[in-house]
Amino acid sequence: MGNTRKIQPIQIWTSNGQKEINTLALTDFHGYHFDDGSGYVTYKLIFGDDNGAIEYTTEQIEIPSNIIQQWGASDDVIWNYVATTLNLQLL
Numbered sequence: 001m002g003n004t005r006k007i008q009p010i011q012i013w014t015s016n017g018q019k020e021i022n023t024l025a026l027t028d029f030h031g032y033h034f035d036d037g038s039g040y041v042t043y044k045l046i047f048g049d050d051n052g053a054i055e056y057t058t059e060q061i062e063i064p065s066n067i068i069q070q071w072g073a074s075d076d077v078i079w080n081y082v083a084t085t086l087n088l089q090l091l
Contacts, residue, residue, distance in 0.1 A: 003027055004046070005079060008089035012047075012056065019047045021056055024088060026079065028060075032068050039063045043082055061085060 004025040012019055023046035032039025041063055045056045061082060070077045083090045 006091040007083065008091060010088070014056070019056065021045045021047050023047070023053065024079075024083065024086075024090070026075075026082065027058070029078070032063065036065050037068070038065050039068050041078060041082060043086075 004023050006022060007024050009020045009022045012021055025044040025046060026041055027044060028040075028042040030040050030042075031037075039062070040060050042058060042060045044058045046053050047056055048054045063078065063081060067077060067081045079090060082088075
């Protein structure tokens with residue numbers, strides 16, 4: 001799985017002024033067992049470009065069991081869940 005995807009840019013305020021977040025990274029999946037339990041994914045929001053990407057925040061989000069049960073060969077269901085939960089649009 002590629003661990004980053006471009007998103008529709010969003011503007012945020014940081015201690016260094018306004019920045020444009022343009023990338024979502026999923027960095028760690030853990031705690032899932034495909035046994036009707038939930039799991040967790042760690043994500044990062046990133047601004048800048050490939051030559052100067054700067055991590056804005058790293059957080060984790062719980063993935064409910066009904067989403068884990070849909071997870072198959074494609075990771076799209078996880079990407080879509082995280083993006084939707086964070087109110088982000090994948091490009």
